[in-house]
Amino acid sequence: MSDCLFCKIIAKEIPSKCVYEDDNVFAFRDISPQAPVHILVVPKEHIISVAELTTENSLVVSKCFEAIAMIAENEGLNQGFRVITNSGAGGGQTVFHLHFHLLGGKVFTDL
Numbered sequence: 001m002s003d004c005l006f007c008k009i010i011a012k013e014i015p016s017k018c019v020y021e022d023d024n025v026f027a028f029r030d031i032s033p034q035a036p037v038h039i040l041v042v043p044k045e046h047i048i049s050v051a052e053l054t055t056e057n058s059l060v061v062s063k064c065f066e067a068i069a070m071i072a073e074n075e076g077l078n079q080g081f082r083v084i085t086n087s088g089a090g091g092g093q094t095v096f097h098l099h100f101h102l103l104g105g106k107v108f109t110d111l
């Protein structure tokens with residue numbers, strides 16, 4: 001998708017602080033961190049959100065979660081971490097390319 005911010009970051013047309021990359025997944029630090037560790041884990045395939053997942057494209061979700069487990073270990077999040085995905089404007093999504101927020105380095109007390 002030529003006008004998608006995260007597709008441009010994945011293509012390295014826009015710089016990011018990449019922490020992990022493989023054939024299916026790209027992960028980079030959020031520009032506006034909401035926790036000491038705040039990493040966005042993104043499938044390279046342009047999927048808009050969780051609402052657009054199908055049996056044909058959902059394998060990338062498990063690839064993302066395998067990456068999340070590795071990154072969490074690399075980042076030293078042995079006390080735990082949180083994974084969030086927002087779907088649609090009403091769900092708080094602002095970049096319409098599926099992504100998982102990996103948050104850690106603090107204790108989360110709310111939902």
Ligand code: 5GP
Pocket residue numbers: 005016017028029030031032033040085086092093094095096
């Ligand atoms: P959403 O609100 O869609 O769930 O999350 C989008 C996230 O992308 C936000 O946490 C926001 O800070 C992050 N973000 C927006 N633009 C950029 C950017 O240019 N670079 C990086 N690294 N993160 C961005």
Ligand code: ZN
Pocket residue numbers: 001004005006007008045046047096097
């Ligand atoms: Zn995209």
